[in-house]
Amino acid sequence: MSELLRAGAASLAERIAAGEVSSREVTQAHLDRIAAVDGEVHAFLHVDGERALAAADAVDARRAAGEELGPLAGVPIAVKDIFCMTGAPTTAGSRILEGWHPPYNATVTQRVLDAGLVVLGKTNLDEFAMGSSTENSGYGPTRNPWDHDRIPGGSGGGSSAALAAFEAPLALGTDTGGSIRQPASVTGTVGVKPTYGGTSRYGVIAMASSLDQPGPCGRTVLDTALLHQVIAGWDPMDSTSVNAPVPDVVAAARRADVAGMRIGVVKELGGEGYAPGVELRFREALDALAGLGAEIVEVSCPNFRYALGAYYLIMPSEVSSNLARFDAMRYGLRVGDDGTAGAEEVMARTRGAGFGDEVKRRIIIGTYALSSGYYDAYYGSAQKARTLIARDFDAAFESVDVLVSPSTPTTAFRIGERTDDPLAMYAADLCTIPSNMAGNAAGSFPCGLAPEDSLPVGFQVMAPVLADDRVYRVGAALEGALQSQWGGLLTDQLWSRENGGAL
Amino acid sequence: MALTTAEVARLAALARIELSADELARLAPQLDVILDAVAQVTEVAGDDVPPMSHALPLTNVFRADEVRPSLPVEQVLAGAPSVEDERFRVPRILGEEQ
Numbered sequence: 001m002s003e004l005l006r007a008g009a010a011s012l013a014e015r016i017a018a019g020e021v022s023s024r025e026v027t028q029a030h031l032d033r034i035a036a037v038d039g040e041v042h043a044f045l046h047v048d049g050e051r052a053l054a055a056a057d058a059v060d061a062r063r064a065a066g067e068e069l070g071p072l073a074g075v076p077i078a079v080k081d082i083f084c085m086t087g088a089p090t091t092a093g094s095r096i097l098e099g100w101h102p103p104y105n106a107t108v109t110q111r112v113l114d115a116g117l118v119v120l121g122k123t124n125l126d127e128f129a130m131g132s133s134t135e136n137s138g139y140g141p142t143r144n145p146w147d148h149d150r151i152p153g154g155s156g157g158g159s160s161a162a163l164a165a166f167e168a169p170l171a172l173g174t175d176t177g178g179s180i181r182q183p184a185s186v187t188g189t190v191g192v193k194p195t196y197g198g199t200s201r202y203g204v205i206a207m208a209s210s211l212d213q214p215g216p217c218g219r220t221v222l223d224t225a226l227l228h229q230v231i232a233g234w235d236p237m238d239s240t241s242v243n244a245p246v247p248d249v250v251a252a253a254r255r256a257d258v259a260g261m262r263i264g265v266v267k268e269l270g271g272e273g274y275a276p277g278v279e280l281r282f283r284e285a286l287d288a289l290a291g292l293g294a295e296i297v298e299v300s301c302p303n304f305r306y307a308l309g310a311y312y313l314i315m316p317s318e319v320s321s322n323l324a325r326f327d328a329m330r331y332g333l334r335v336g337d338d339g340t341a342g343a344e345e346v347m348a349r350t351r352g353a354g355f356g357d358e359v360k361r362r363i364i365i366g367t368y369a370l371s372s373g374y375y376d377a378y379y380g381s382a383q384k385a386r387t388l389i390a391r392d393f394d395a396a397f398e399s400v401d402v403l404v405s406p407s408t409p410t411t412a413f414r415i416g417e418r419t420d421d422p423l424a425m426y427a428a429d430l431c432t433i434p435s436n437m438a439g440n441a442a443g444s445f446p447c448g449l450a451p452e453d454s455l456p457v458g459f460q461v462m463a464p465v466l467a468d469d470r471v472y473r474v475g476a477a478l479e480g481a482l483q484s485q486w487g488g489l490l491t492d493q494l495w496s497r498e499n500g501g502a503l
Numbered sequence: 504m505a506l507t508t509a510e511v512a513r514l515a516a517l518a519r520i521e522l523s524a525d526e527l528a529r530l531a532p533q534l535d536v537i538l539d540a541v542a543q544v545t546e547v548a549g550d551d552v553p554p555m556s557h558a559l560p561l562t563n564v565f566r567a568d569e570v571r572p573s574l575p576v577e578q579v580l581a582g583a584p585s586v587e588d589e590r591f592r593v594p595r596i597l598g599e600e601q
Contacts, residue, residue: 103578196558210557239564240557309544312537320518327519329593334584343596344519352521357530360520364511364534367518377545384548387555422533423540439558465558 004029005166006495009075009223012169016074019063023056023074027118030076034120034167042142043152043162045081046088047121052076055118062116071226071250073116078168080159081122082129083214084203085109092205093125093155095138096326096333096354106203107235108172108214115230120168123158127356128323129179129207131155132428135419136358143415144187146455146494150412153183153428159217160187164491170227171217176207177311178408178432180215181444185407185458188446188490190224190475191217193432195465196439197242200235208318209240211311211436219491221445221476225253228468244466252469256476259293263474264400268304269431275410277450281457282406285447288481289474299400301392306385307433308426313369313382314437320366323359326351361422390438397464402474405431407444407458431460441468445475446490447482456490506535 004012004026015021031049038044059074079085082092084102091097105113112119126136134142134157142157144150145165152161159171160183173180175193184191192215199214206212216227229250234243265286270279290296328334328350329343336349355363369378396403408428418424435442440462447459459478463470483489511531515522522530573579576589585592 100582103574103581236564236566240559240561242559303547306544306547309541310547312541313544328584330591331582332584337585337594341594342598343594346594347519348516348521351519352523352526355520357526360515360522360526361530361534361537363518363520364514364530365537367514368506368510368538371514371517378541380554381545381548382541383554383556384552385544387552388548390555390558422537426537437558 002499005033006492007169008220009072009169009218010220010226012075013072016059017063017069023059023118024053026074027052027056027076027120030120030168037165038167040143040148041145041161041165041167042140043123043158043165043167044078044121045091045124045139045158048088051087052118052120059116059118070115070230072170072230075117075170076120076168077112077117078120078123078159078162078171079109079112080125080156080172080174082125082174082205083109083172084205085119085122088122090122090205091139092129093127093137093139094354094356094359096350098333100331102203104203107200107237108231109203111231112172117170117230123156123162123171125158126155127359128205129155129174129176130319130358130362132178132182132425133413133418134158135415136356138356141415144412146187147412149414150455151186151415153186153412155179156183156191156217160184160189160191163187163189163217163219164494166495169219170223172214172231173217174204174212174214175436176211177315177436178429180217181432181442181458181460182408182428184217184444186412186456188456188494189217189219190221190443190445191215192224192228192443192468192471193435193441194228194232194468195242195441197240198246198441198466198468199232200238200241202235202237206322208315209322210318211315213436219489221472221479222250222253225249225472242466247466247469249469249472252472253476255473256480258289258474258477261294261402261474262400263289263294263296264299264396264403265296266304266403266405267298267300268302269405273409273427274406275450275452277452278406278410278457281448281450282459285459285478286404289478292477292481297400299396299403301396301434303385303388303392304434307389307437308430310382310385310389311433311437312365312426313378314386316362316366317369317379318366319362320370323363326354358422386437389434393434393438393440393464402470403462404474405460407431407460411450411453411455411457435462440465441471443471443475445478447478448490449493506531506538
């Protein structure tokens, strides 16, 4: 069974299509794994084995009937609990939505189901995707499979932990300021934020609508690209969805070629505040890419230093507006409706009881930034800073094909270490936020373990709008070079560490 | 630009979030620190820089004005905290004096 857990999605799909193994066997192996390890890891908020096995049987029946299956049919997947999916609760990690069953599927969920992927369950996240550690979940934290005392990143820590713990070969995430890439970085897995508008936001519970973007997560670059291909593309239900062909990310992942590519290292994303092991592995990754024929140059993006500040005005402003829908009237929690209290009072009691600290902090900051008299100084200025960040990218992409940086300044920090210090928590997204601000494509790829703590380090690749394929080209080239050094994936080292060296 | 406890209480009331005294005492200083840290961006860009509200050049999107089936009533009401006569039951929305 362990072999089915370690195999990637691409190889599982091929073997299911060839009849060498059934989707039921693959699905059962993952359900057994979840039963064995998730009590400790807590990657999942909801697992439905019966439903998963029924979906697997349906794929096996279609194959038996001679139907040609899609490239990921029969492969299990974990879905971040912010994507609406019928027949299961969707909580967004918040107590205010406890027990809510969505009446429709998100477009991304629907595409995953239509492609024959087998949904194992819904994964944990920081409440409404607000956080960098999954500690803000209303349902308890997720633990990093590399070290159970450490955070798995956030907000998509359930999805990243499920991958690293071999509970699922694929997962879905959403990325507003780094919620796909930072969890990937600290768990030694792969995660890509597509170009804004590249994947549909329909049915994804909104945090900050001008920044939110669903994306694919996997343990290998090719697996992630295959999932990207399934979920991406124009959706008339999302007015910000881009009506353009999906970049050929699968071909790019297979090509894995950086010869002649110009790779720009962002000067501002390094130095003080960056862990020595992070900088070391990042430099080694650059050497590996240079060894494959890429040209490495240093690029300055001076306005990136304002990205974090601008983000923490723009995002909370959008949060304060988006989360107004949780008003205790049509769905979710209602508190204090005692027959005498008015609607406003019930709303306030419900939101006070149902939201956690970080959600309250962001709504209040957003309310302040948008309030009359402060709007121009805060929200307006932040939007101008956003222009400057986008211009830095435009200028850089005139001379380089992609930009690179560490995905996050440190390796996984300890659970509890930053919970009382919001600014320290926010710093985890220092490198990932610029791409959300500009709306371009970016991904995080494993580049080794930091010598000081033996924890994974992530390498970020940023590419121009609708050049998502370049993210995969660089990621796959790096993966190839490092795999030949390591004799396998980074997560394989975790597997062998846990299983007494047996691969 | 300090954010006082009284101001946080007022903002929470505007945002319809009831905060206990303990929460207020805990959150207010944190919010002040956060706001202080982000305030640097207010001085970054001059008047010549246009604001960017969105990553995409947005255009309005229209769909055909066709009658399509809505969700069935039972599904719409399935998640409601309180239902009466096939409708959402809400607390009174007007004050006594209104």
